[in-house]
Amino acid sequence: MTVDAEALSAELDRIRLELQTLKAEKGKQNITVGDYLLTRLAQLGVTAMFGLPGDFNLGFLDLVEDHPQIEWVGNCNELNASYAADGYARIKEGTLGVITTTFGVGELSAINGIAGAYSEMVPILHIAGVPSTVQLKSKPLLHHTLGDGRFDVYQHAVSPFVVHQAHILNKLDAAAQIDFAITECITKARPVYLTLPTDIVHQEISVERLSIPLTSTAPPNDxxxxxxxxxxxxxxxxxxxxxxxxxxxxxxxxxxxxxxxxxxxxxxxxxxxxxxxxxxxxxxxxxxxxxxxxxxxxxxxxxxxxxxxxxxxxxxxxxxxxxxxxxxxxxxxxxxxxxxxxxxxxxxxxxxxxxxxxxxxxxxxxxxxxxxxxxKIAVPAFAKSLPTEDNQTISHLWFWPRMGYFFNPKDVIVTETGTANFGILDVPLPAGAILVSQILWGSIGWSVGSCLGAALAARDLGKERVILFVGDGSLQLTVQEISPMIRLGLKPIIFVLNNRGYSIERYIHGKHRKYNDIADWKWTDILSTLNDHGNVETESYTVTNKRELSELLDNQTFASAKKIQLVEVMMPALDAPQALVRQAELTGKGNAYGGAKD
Amino acid sequence: MTVDAEALSAELDRIRLELQTLKAEKGKQNITVGDYLLTRLAQLGVTAMFGLPGDFNLGFLDLVEDHPQIEWVGNCNELNASYAADGYARIKEGTLGVITTTFGVGELSAINGIAGAYSEMVPILHIAGVPSTVQLKSKPLLHHTLGDGRFDVYQHAVSPFVVHQAHILNKLDAAAQIDFAITECITKARPVYLTLPTDIVHQEISVERLSIPLTSTAPPNDxxxxxxxxxxxxxxxxxxxxxxxxxxxxxxxxxxxxxxxxxxxxxxxxxxxxxxxxxxxxxxxxxxxxxxxxxxxxxxxxxxxxxxxxxxxxxxxxxxxxxxxxxxxxxxxxxxxxxxxxxxxxxxxxxxxxxxxxxxxxxxxxxxxxxxxxxKIAVPAFAKSLPTEDNQTISHLWFWPRMGYFFNPKDVIVTETGTANFGILDVPLPAGAILVSQILWGSIGWSVGSCLGAALAARDLGKERVILFVGDGSLQLTVQEISPMIRLGLKPIIFVLNNRGYSIERYIHGKHRKYNDIADWKWTDILSTLNDHGNVETESYTVTNKRELSELLDNQTFASAKKIQLVEVMMPALDAPQALVRQAELTGKGNAYGGAKD
Incomplete structure (x- = not known):
């Protein structure tokens, strides 16, 4: 499909879904507040909801689980869930990422991911299941509170990182509040925080507003x-x-x-x-x-x-x-x-x-x-070329150009903060390939959760391959999020760049410091350990030199990505893409660690 | 040792350390701001610092790595690090837990752990490495920011969860600010947040104040x-x-x-x-x-x-x-x-x-x-007793009393929110045993990080065994924190209660809902997968019935805990301690999910 045909097809899917939704609601006069929210999300093409169950959101999750268009993902932790919502929204343009957490403990765990989405301008709707409206007023000493009746502290904490907050406290304005919250999220392309008390979820409201489509376009220019x-x-x-x-x-x-x-x-x-x-x-x-x-x-x-x-x-x-x-x-x-x-x-x-x-x-x-x-203005060719090195070590100088010959049109490529974000820059990617990275916020570990969300979105859009590049240090932060990938049958290729530590930090400061080392895990056992009952087919590889990596990349079975695969790529601890080395130097100078003994 | 002798011995250690510190500083007139902070922490008996490296704290980590009394732990992520600092502070009474993170991304990931420590009254000092004082003023569009020059948003976010914030912006009042921050943290037994700009860390200040010990006692009563x-x-x-x-x-x-x-x-x-x-x-x-x-x-x-x-x-x-x-x-x-x-x-x-x-x-x-x-007032005996059941299923009714016969005096027992927190209640623990749990805040996954911190503190105090009870659902949130336990040679016994999901949630709402299911990992492979180069001896077991569990508990090699061990305990998905069942019923009622279809 050409880009235009793709866009038309996506639009067709969206309209079809909206039509279905409205037909389903036809004849019905009322709908629960929870289902109203879900219907609005489905109308906008949302097919996945990220998050974890918690006692203040379970009633809402009943509705999610029963919803025909939205799949409950069930992440391993809330930070990862927010990263996944972020990756999902980046790939499925025009829609939004949605995460549902519980009061206090759950929502606070996600806050770094929400702040990252604010920084990088990604529309995420964060739904927090909160105590009942009765309890919100009487403020008993509930679990998941600070023990002092301050129930509004979580709203306070998240406030710098969202463009809007919606607190649904009665059914009368629930629909209007939901509509406004979602519209703000999409048009401003930034996170919105919405609280849903336990006793509001199942209250019934009119379906009437649902026939008015939400607009995702910005107000017109004068x-x-x-x-x-x-x-x-x-x-x-x-x-x-x-x-x-x-x-x-x-x-x-x-x-x-x-x-x-x-x-x-x-x-x-x-x-x-x-x-x-x-x-x-x-x-x-x-x-x-x-x-x-x-x-x-x-x-x-x-x-x-x-x-x-x-x-x-x-x-x-x-x-x-x-x-x-x-x-x-x-x-x-x-x-x-x-x-x-x-x-x-x-x-x-x-x-x-x-x-x-x-x-x-x-x-x-x-x-x-x-x-x-x-x-007539000349443009230098941005073409692939593979440098020759007279050794078998997998250097960054060789690795990234080599990957350039592996990528296919429409691949979704996710790169982690660190060597990968820099290494990918000079590799020309095929038409339609999408690169997803978090360069401004730069939270290590983000790419793993993001890859899960991106892979779900890519499946929706018929994109075949999702390829993740992550360092061993970063992967340790969020490794468990590989588990939902396996459980949901997603098939990313995960390249783990094993250089035994935080290479980006080494180049900024502390090249030989122990604090930049990490434990060397048995990376090729990760997929089997996190597999659900061991039911899903997975495969892992270690490549230690150029020849092994090239052979693997040239293997058609590997390249066709018909199952989830992990490739441990052994690289020197003190090697990095040139762009990173030079950026790190500049960053190090800005930090001005006076008498530091590196 | 009796309790008094133990206390005297701990006090002796403390004074000895203080003396050493002062001797080391004698003759020296100046000390860096970073080392001043570390000296103060060492004086109070801090031996471990939790956290992760990030470009804004690397200069400080040089000093930590070089410090003779404080060990840099190097956690797998910041939330886990905050949980570890929490567990450490709970066991090592009279001192505090310390976590160091980087600006924005790192510190926000820890915020749930900090809020939990506030709620549960645990003294944690959170040190955030932040940009240089020059950058704090000029506010360039740095990575780890929101891209809009708002550099104070992280202070804003954490403010409800700390009793004090110290922002060290020049060396003149650095010592006074550090002293006040640490004193507030210990006397109020709650978190304090301290920011350390990159260019302040290595500036030199006088050692003079270090000879005045910090007081950890509250002001006297009138x-x-x-x-x-x-x-x-x-x-x-x-x-x-x-x-x-x-x-x-x-x-x-x-x-x-x-x-x-x-x-x-x-x-x-x-x-x-x-x-x-x-x-x-x-x-x-x-x-x-x-x-x-x-x-x-x-x-x-x-x-x-x-x-x-x-x-x-x-x-x-x-x-x-x-x-x-x-x-x-x-x-x-x-x-x-x-x-x-x-x-x-x-x-x-x-x-x-x-x-x-x-x-x-x-x-x-x-x-x-x-x-x-x-x-003359009678007290009912709180004695061990093992109920007899005529089947081999490992029920909660049998499991917890059975564990009662396994515990030794001075065991440190960490229980996770969920079945474990409730199951342990009716088990009489031996003298000197310490139970660590997070009942008010109740953040699932907390016990794993906490166990790491508790085990480090227990090692300091000469306590031999640390025993963790965690459900399979909770363990998925924070599983990577088992890696530092292995790397540091800690030897907890980890009981993984495998009931294939979030049992506490099932009892509150959604007993048969899929959102309360989790992927069934290969639990007995976790230790080997997360092992550092596979160098450390580990052992894992699965027990599926009463006999197997009893045999394992009675095995002296197992019970002596000379290496890190993980026991997967197979339990029915729909079984829970009675206290949990009844509490969950009451909680469910409070939530008032009107028309929920369970």
């Missing part, structure tokens, strides 16, 4: 301002004589602008580069795509092309340290235009409320006449 | 008020004609009053009972000890004795739902006196600032003349 901004941009492009470079970044993905951007690039033919967080926002085999720009850490050919352009139009930029080579862009504001989800910046002028999603098609139209000029 | 309160209590005891029952609870343990209480009981001879959270606050083989009181869930003999006494003196009570049989005490205030860490309640009158630790010795003196009368 037409006069938008026209003015488009003129301004047009003027700047004219002044630049069409010598324009496009830079795509994280928010293109997070705010669902991939399609509009692809059309813009095709119509204008401007050369395009991506930041680390924008990787795969544009298909990497696109002829006008030149690779990754990351400030001073950029390949010199690309750096020169980007920084010497007369004008740079950036889409959805997110200027974090690891995304910009430690803030080392050499692009003066005078030559820069930034399009964001809710504002536009033209040189020094900021236009609030002018979002890119709606403006891009009109901007395309205005700028398409530069096509001929733009086509 | 003598006149105290004398009045003692008179009041004496009057009430007289009116009661010496028919007094003592009820001991959690805060006796948390506020270090075991010794004073034991002397009080000996001098007065009043009968004594414990709540679930007060279990082992008094040696359970003490002749005047009658067992556990938990409201309507109490054994009828005990219930009658406690509730019919003319006067009940409660020590350190904590009236949470699971600690009181869902608030079902039948003790009118008129017949109740409550001694707390910082106030005393005599019938309806509250006396703030009158704490029990200092008052108890004087109260003992005043009440000792009731000894002869009190001695």
């Amino acid at each position: 037409p006069l301002t938008e026209a003015f901004v488009i003129d301004q941009i047009h003027e700047r492009v004219k002044e630049a004589e069409g010598d324009v470079v496009v830079l795509v970044d994280a928010c293109v993905i997070r705010h669902g602008v991939r399609k509009e951007l692809a059309a813009f690039l095709k119509e204008t033919s401007f050369p395009v580069y991506a930041t680390p967080m924008g990787k795969t926002a544009v298909d990497e085999d696109y002829s006008r795509y030149g690779g990754i720009y990351v400030g001073t850490l950029t390949h010199p050919d690309i750096k020169e092309k980007v920084e010497n352009a007369n004008l740079i139009i950036s889409f959805g930029s997110l200027g974090s340290d690891f995304n910009t080579g430690n803030f080392s862009y050499n692009i003066p504001k005078r030559r820069l235009i930034e399009l964001h989800s809710n504002y536009t910046q033209v040189q020094y002028a900021r236009y609030d409320g002018i979002g890119m999603k709606q403006m891009i098609p009109r901007l395309s139209e205005k700028l398409q006449h530069f096509h001929t000029i733009a086509q | 003598p006149l008020t105290e004398a009045f309160v003692i008179d009041q209590i004496h009057e009430r005891v007289k009116e009661a004609e010496g028919d007094v029952v003592v009820l001991v609870d959690a805060c006796v343990i948390r506020h270090g009053v075991r010794k004073e209480l034991a002397a009080f009981l000996k001098e007065t001879s009043f009968p004594v009972y414990a709540t679930p959270m007060g279990k082992t606050a008094v040696d359970e083989d003490y002749s005047r000890y009658g067992g556990i009181y938990v409201g309507t869930l109490t054994h009828p003999d005990i219930k009658e004795k406690v509730e019919n006494a003319n006067l009940i003196i409660s020590f350190g009570s904590l009236g949470s739902d699971f600690n009181t049989g869902n608030f079902s005490y039948n003790i009118p205030k008129r017949r109740l006196i409550e001694l707390h860490s910082n106030y005393t309640q005599v019938q309806y009158a509250r006396y703030d600032g009158i704490g029990m630790k200092q008052m108890i010795p004087r109260l003992s003196e005043k009440l000792q003349h009731f000894h002869t009368i009190a001695q």
Whole structure:
């Protein structure tokens, strides 16, 4: 399927589901509050709910378990569940990730995952099952409380990490509150926290509102301002004589602008580069795509092309340290235009409320006449190439390019914070492949939970392979989340980069310190140990040199990913991708550990 | 050693350490801020620091790794690290648990453990390595942030769960801030949060303050008020004609009053009972000890004795739902006196600032003349007895009493929220045995991390065996924390109660629901899979019936616990201790899931 056909097909599925839902509700006058919430989620294409049971959410879980479209995942712990909801939402664009936890203990365990989704702009709805409305008022000394009647402390704790909180305290406004909460979550692409008291879940409300679809689109741009901004941009492009470079970044993905951007690039033919967080926002085999720009850490050919352009139009930029080579862009504001989800910046002028999603098609139209000029701008080839090394050690320098020959179109690739996030950058990925990583928040262990969610979403979307790259250190934080992958029949290929410790930390500080060491587990026993009754077929491998790894990658049975597989890749403890080594140096300097004895 | 000799020996160790520290510092004029903090912790008997490395704490970890008295544990994730610090502090009374994490991602992962320590009154110092003071001011778009310059959100999030926050922003007041933070943590027996910027760690300050020992005692009671309160209590005891029952609870343990209480009981001879959270606050083989009181869930003999006494003196009570049989005490205030860490309640009158630790010795003196009368009050025997069942199934009814014959004096017993917390209650434990459980906060998975910390503390105190009881559901949340136990050569016996799911939830709601099921792991492979290079000797067993379990328990090699051992105990999915069944019923009613289809 082409991208457009895929999008149409996804939209068809969504509408079909909505139709089914409404038919099912037809004739019914009432629905429980819990089912109202589930119906809304199903309408938006949610097919999985992450989380754990706890005594304050069990009544709601009855409804989840009985729901025809939503599958209860049953994670191993709440942090992992939040990571899974995050991975799910990243792959299934236009919908949201949902996690259900219990009061206090459960929800607090998930807070790092929620904060990460806030930071990285991923829409997660966090539903916390809380005590009954009677108990919320009388505040008895319940378990899962601090013992002092402060029942609102969990709301307080999560408040910096959500764009909205909905506390359903009666059935009268339950539907309105739920609708608003979900809409906020999707349109702002950030977490929302919703509390559901035990005695509210099964109260009945009217189905009426369910026939009004929820909108996931942002409010429209003011037409006069938008026209003015488009003129301004047009003027700047004219002044630049069409010598324009496009830079795509994280928010293109997070705010669902991939399609509009692809059309813009095709119509204008401007050369395009991506930041680390924008990787795969544009298909990497696109002829006008030149690779990754990351400030001073950029390949010199690309750096020169980007920084010497007369004008740079950036889409959805997110200027974090690891995304910009430690803030080392050499692009003066005078030559820069930034399009964001809710504002536009033209040189020094900021236009609030002018979002890119709606403006891009009109901007395309205005700028398409530069096509001929733009086509003449050379773009360095972003092509695969495998360096030759005269030894069998699996170095990062060799490993990542080698993986480039393993990837298929539409693979979902999940990389962990650390060596993997950096190593993957210079590997050209096939068209339709999606890279999922958490570069800004950078919580180690995230990729394992995220892979579970991504794999569930990928199954929905008919994507065949999910490939995880995780270091041994990071995997220890969240290893149990491999268990639900096995139980649910998901079949990711898990590459465990075994370098006996936290390599990213070693490069920042403490290269030979014991605190950066970890226990060396029997990695190839993980799948069998966490298997449910040993019922599911799994396979594990250890590769210790280039030849073994290449043979495995070339094996068609392995590559077809018909079962869950884990590959332990033995790598030197003190090796890392060059981009990481240089970033770590810069980070280390910022930390300024004065007299530290490394 | 007797209890007094043990206490003297512990005090001797403490003083010796302090002396050593001061000698080491003698002649030195300056010390780094990081080492100042470590010296203070070592003076208080801290020998282990929990946590994970992260780029904002690496410079501090250099100092930890080089410190002669403090061992860096290196946990598998931060939540587990906080649980471990909690378990450590519970066993090593008079000192504190310490956890070090990194900015944002690390510290937020630990927040549930910190909240639990607040709820259960356990002193944990949480040290977060944060960006340099320069970056804290300029607020660049660093990784581990929300991307919006809000650097203070993590302080905001943790604020409900700590009694104090110390933000070290310059070396001038660093020592004073550190001293105050540690003192608050110990005297209030609750978590304190301290941030340490990367560039402050190695700045040098004077050693001068280190020669002034930190006090861990609460401020003295006002003598006149105290004398009045003692008179009041004496009057009430007289009116009661010496028919007094003592009820001991959690805060006796948390506020270090075991010794004073034991002397009080000996001098007065009043009968004594414990709540679930007060279990082992008094040696359970003490002749005047009658067992556990938990409201309507109490054994009828005990219930009658406690509730019919003319006067009940409660020590350190904590009236949470699971600690009181869902608030079902039948003790009118008129017949109740409550001694707390910082106030005393005599019938309806509250006396703030009158704490029990200092008052108890004087109260003992005043009440000792009731000894002869009190001695005549009968106390039901709290004795071991093994029910006979005519089948081989390992039921809870049989399992817990059977374990009673396995325990040794001074065993450290850790029980998980769920069946274990309830099952252990009716088992009389030997003198000196310590029970560690988390009944108020009740975060599943806690016991595994806690066991790691408890085992490290037990090793310090020369206690030989640490025994963990954890359900299969709970173990899945935190399983990786068995890895540091192996790596550090700790030798707990881990009983995994395999009943294929969350049994406590099943009894509250959803007995046959799939959401209460879990994957059935290969439990006996866990130790070998998580072993460091497979270097450490481990052993695992599965017992499927009474005979197999009994044989194992009677095996001297097994019982001597010379290596780490895991026992998978096969139990029916729908069996639970009676106390749990009844508590769950009451909890389920409170939740009021209206039309739930169970």
